Amino acid sequence: MSLRHRLGGSVPVLVAAVRNVSRAKLRSALAAAAILIGVVSIAVVGAGGEAFKSGQLQRVESQGATNVYVFPGPDREREYFTREDLAEIQETVGTTGVVATTTRDGQWHRRSDRSEQVSLNYVESAAALRAITPVARGELPSTWRRQAVVSARFASDHGLATGDRLRISTGDESVQTYRVVAVLSEPTGGVGSAEVYLPARALDDRQYDRARVLTGSADEAELTAALLREEFNERRDRLLVFELTSLLRLFTQVVNGINTFLVGIGAISLVVAGVAIANTMLMAVIRRREEIGVLRAVGYSRGAVVRILLAEAGLIGAAGATAGVVLALPAVMVANAAFLGDPLAFTPGAVGYLAAAFAFGVGISLLAGAYPAWRAANERPVDALRG
Amino acid sequence: MRLLARLAGYVPTVVLARRNVSRASARSALAVVAVVIGVVAVGGVGLGGEAFTQNQLEAYDGFGGVATVSQLDYPDDGAAEPNGELSEQEVGRLRQAAGSAAVIPVVRPANDTVRTPDGEALFTVRVVSMSDPSRFYELRSGSFPASSSRAVVVGSRVAENNDLAVGDRVTVSTDSFARSFRVAGVLKGQGFSDPLSADRSVFVPVGQFDDPTYDEALVQVDAQDGSLDETVERVETEFNGRDRSVFVDRVSDQRDQRAETFEQINLFLLGLGAVSLLVAAVTITNTMLMSIAEREGELGVLRAVGYGTWAVLRLVVVEAALLGVAGVAVGVPLTLGIGAAVNHALLGDPLAFTATGLRYVALGAALGLGIAVFGGLYPAWRAATREPVEALE
Numbered sequence: 001m002s003l004r005h006r007l008g009g010s011v012p013v014l015v016a017a018v019r020n021v022s023r024a025k026l027r028s029a030l031a032a033a034a035i036l037i038g039v040v041s042i043a044v045v046g047a048g049g050e051a052f053k054s055g056q057l058q059r060v061e062s063q064g065a066t067n068v069y070v071f072p073g074p075d076r077e078r079e080y081f082t083r084e085d086l087a088e089i090q091e092t093v094g095t096t097g098v099v100a101t102t103t104r105d106g107q108w109h110r111r112s113d114r115s116e117q118v119s120l121n122y123v124e125s126a127a128a129l130r131a132i133t134p135v136a137r138g139e140l141p142s143t144w145r146r147q148a149v150v151s152a153r154f155a156s157d158h159g160l161a162t163g164d165r166l167r168i169s170t171g172d173e174s175v176q177t178y179r180v181v182a183v184l185s186e187p188t189g190g191v192g193s194a195e196v197y198l199p200a201r202a203l204d205d206r207q208y209d210r211a212r213v214l215t216g217s218a219d220e221a222e223l224t225a226a227l228l229r230e231e232f233n234e235r236r237d238r239l240l241v242f243e244l245t246s247l248l249r250l251f252t253q254v255v256n257g258i259n260t261f262l263v264g265i266g267a268i269s270l271v272v273a274g275v276a277i278a279n280t281m282l283m284a285v286i287r288r289r290e291e292i293g294v295l296r297a298v299g300y301s302r303g304a305v306v307r308i309l310l311a312e313a314g315l316i317g318a319a320g321a322t323a324g325v326v327l328a329l330p331a332v333m334v335a336n337a338a339f340l341g342d343p344l345a346f347t348p349g350a351v352g353y354l355a356a357a358f359a360f361g362v363g364i365s366l367l368a369g370a371y372p373a374w375r376a377a378n379e380r381p382v383d384a385l386r387g
Numbered sequence: 388m389r390l391l392a393r394l395a396g397y398v399p400t401v402v403l404a405r406r407n408v409s410r411a412s413a414r415s416a417l418a419v420v421a422v423v424i425g426v427v428a429v430g431g432v433g434l435g436g437e438a439f440t441q442n443q444l445e446a447y448d449g450f451g452g453v454a455t456v457s458q459l460d461y462p463d464d465g466a467a468e469p470n471g472e473l474s475e476q477e478v479g480r481l482r483q484a485a486g487s488a489a490v491i492p493v494v495r496p497a498n499d500t501v502r503t504p505d506g507e508a509l510f511t512v513r514v515v516s517m518s519d520p521s522r523f524y525e526l527r528s529g530s531f532p533a534s535s536s537r538a539v540v541v542g543s544r545v546a547e548n549n550d551l552a553v554g555d556r557v558t559v560s561t562d563s564f565a566r567s568f569r570v571a572g573v574l575k576g577q578g579f580s581d582p583l584s585a586d587r588s589v590f591v592p593v594g595q596f597d598d599p600t601y602d603e604a605l606v607q608v609d610a611q612d613g614s615l616d617e618t619v620e621r622v623e624t625e626f627n628g629r630d631r632s633v634f635v636d637r638v639s640d641q642r643d644q645r646a647e648t649f650e651q652i653n654l655f656l657l658g659l660g661a662v663s664l665l666v667a668a669v670t671i672t673n674t675m676l677m678s679i680a681e682r683e684g685e686l687g688v689l690r691a692v693g694y695g696t697w698a699v700l701r702l703v704v705v706e707a708a709l710l711g712v713a714g715v716a717v718g719v720p721l722t723l724g725i726g727a728a729v730n731h732a733l734l735g736d737p738l739a740f741t742a743t744g745l746r747y748v749a750l751g752a753a754l755g756l757g758i759a760v761f762g763g764l765y766p767a768w769r770a771a772t773r774e775p776v777e778a779l780e
Binding site for chain 2: 026027030031033034037038041045073074075079235236237240262265266268269270271272273275276278279280282283
């Protein structure tokens with residue numbers, strides 16, 4: 001108790017404010033409730049939107065934001081890459097790895113009388129495949145010849161397991177049999193994903209329709225992409241170069257825009273809450289007209305009176321905003337769990353929105369309290385005391 | 388004025404309530420402001436969203452009585468090659484089945500590239516070819532070229548993003564040709580709902596293709612000649628009898644789906660805006676609580692001289708309702724003004740209010756009034772159940 005008094009003694013304005021606010025409990029509580037609702041609506045929308053954005057970004061990044069995708073450009077005489085082309089690309093990007101692949105449509109002969117279409121992806125080597133997609137089950141042989149790797153979805157859709165045989169043909173070629181040796185782990189999808197992965201030596205032409213350059217980070221990917229564009233597309237577009245970094249940036253921009261708009265609509269309620277605070281404070285100063293007159297008469301300056309009243313408004317705002325943030329937390333945690341898989345995975349952006357909601361709640365209370373405070377402070381003490 | 392006074396005499400509670408409300412004008416005014424903001428938030432979001440929806444759906448305007456016909460990717464019979472193209476013969480069958488309806492085959496050539504005069508390749512731009520695009524689209528500038536001429540019409544985004552204007556030249560290359568074309572016209576903006584994505588397309592005259600392969604066909608029925616439903620029925624019978632081989636999609640269905648999506652988004656935004664009305668309800672409760680606390684003695688007197696519990700309750704609720712009425716009276720015109728501004732900006736006509744949009748405004752008004760009454764209930768109950776003796780002390 002004495003500690004509280006000593007602490008309070010160092011900020012007398014605050015002590016007076018606490019006392020004054022609690023003199024009209026219901027009125028102050030309702031004003032704080034108004035702020036609370038506004039803060040909750042901003043915090044939940046803002047931080048929830050941030051969680052959604054981060055979740056989406058993580059998904060995209062896990063699907064190869066560190067890769068640069070390279071396709072034959074419209075100005076090339078051939079619509080595919082040969083090994084020489086790939087060597088040229090490798091030379092430009094230096095030490096980073098280049099994985100060339102070819103996608104084809106194939107026929108999977110499940111039974112002698114029935115076949116269905118599958119998407120095939122021919123990859124140079126087992127090491128290259130491991131570099132572009134994680135393998136969940138099974139082991140890839142070091143010399144990859146008559147083995148196939150299937151995507152997790154394809155395996156589960158058709159009940160395939162390692163050891164099963166796939167009879168596959170492409171175009172007019174004869175049917176080849178491959179043994180399933182591994183299943184990829186989810187998530188696959190993303191650029192250049194396929195259902196069945198086969199060794200490139202099964203191709204007779206060794207023509208690649210795409211390549212990807214593996215880099216260490218999204219930023220590095222962007223630099224590598226710029227390097228390739230500069231080297232190959234000076235005058236003519238010999239390569240189509242895509243990296244996800246610029247797409248990610250665009251996506252972030254769009255989501256941020258939408259989120260700001262939604263938070264803006266949510267913020268309207270805080271403006272109304274500001275009106276409630278103004279009303280409450282106006283009531284308070286009218287009720288305490290004489291009291292304030294006395295304070296002024298015994299030597300309180302205008303500034304001191306304004307300070308006392310602003311402290312009251314700020315206190316109501318802070319109480320409402322604190323309760324609002326506390327109430328918003330469970331909702332944001334639900335959003336975190338849904339989008340990021342971890343209720344406690346608060347992103348910096350989400351924390352920023354929570355802080356902004358709090359600050360906005362207190363700020364608007366101070367703003368709303370300004371007019372009543374100014375009005376009270378500017379009344380002549382004599383008039384106020386006369387009643 | 389006399390008439391008004393006589394009329395008011397019939398509803399003494401309202402007269403009394405009005406007087407009470409105006410006794411604390413600053414406080415009442417602030418409560419009204421809260422309601423106004425809430426009403427404007429709900430109505431404004433509703434009207435704005437409606438205007439945006441209409442703006443986006445304008446893209447469908449030219450597509451009345453139109454259905455798209457495309458080949459199924461995986462036909463049931465398995466015999467036909469699933470190449471996604473309509474053959475010349477299939478287009479013929481389609482014309483036969485469609486009867487008097489117009490059949491407009493659409494070519495989307497493979498490996499299409501469009502280049503600006505500087506040689507920059509525009510990767511997001513698609514090449515489209517169909518006879519008579521003027522059937523569906525209007526031009527912002529220039530004119531539609533003849534079918535045989537070496538000229539193209541470009542979509543609005545293509546023109547804006549690449550500074551193309553009528554008279555400029557673009558190079559279009561496809562599987563079958565690579566030629567330079569003069570830009571003959573620029574289309575009006577269609578928005579992202581457009582069935583053919585015209586904004587991002589370059590329309591090449593059909594005559595440029597020696598041996599066109601059709602990717603889809605548009606069937607357009609003139610409202611006077613028959614109904615689209617009957618035509619679609621005939622096309623379905625012709626192509627999708629035993630095995631399904633084509634996919635027929637009415638553009639109006641696409642439009643309805645899109646409109647539904649927009650409406651759901653709008654309702655979500657509306658809900659968010661309605662939170663402010665909740666806060667306004669709290670403000671009303673607060674205001675009325677202050678009011679009855681101030682008039683404790685007065686209300687005690689009323690009770691003492693024979694006012695019943697219900698009469699006091701009614702008085703305070705009517706006071707709260709009056710705050711709501713005032714808020715709605717200011718808020719609705721304000722909302723309509725904002726709506727008119729948005730309509731003017733998006734649709735070019737300030738008075739382009741739709742029934743749905745006005746319903747949102749009415750919803751805002753009803754909610755504004757409703758929350759005012761609701762917010763007044765607790766203070767009214769408190770005032771009415773107070774013992775007169777205690778109140779008079």
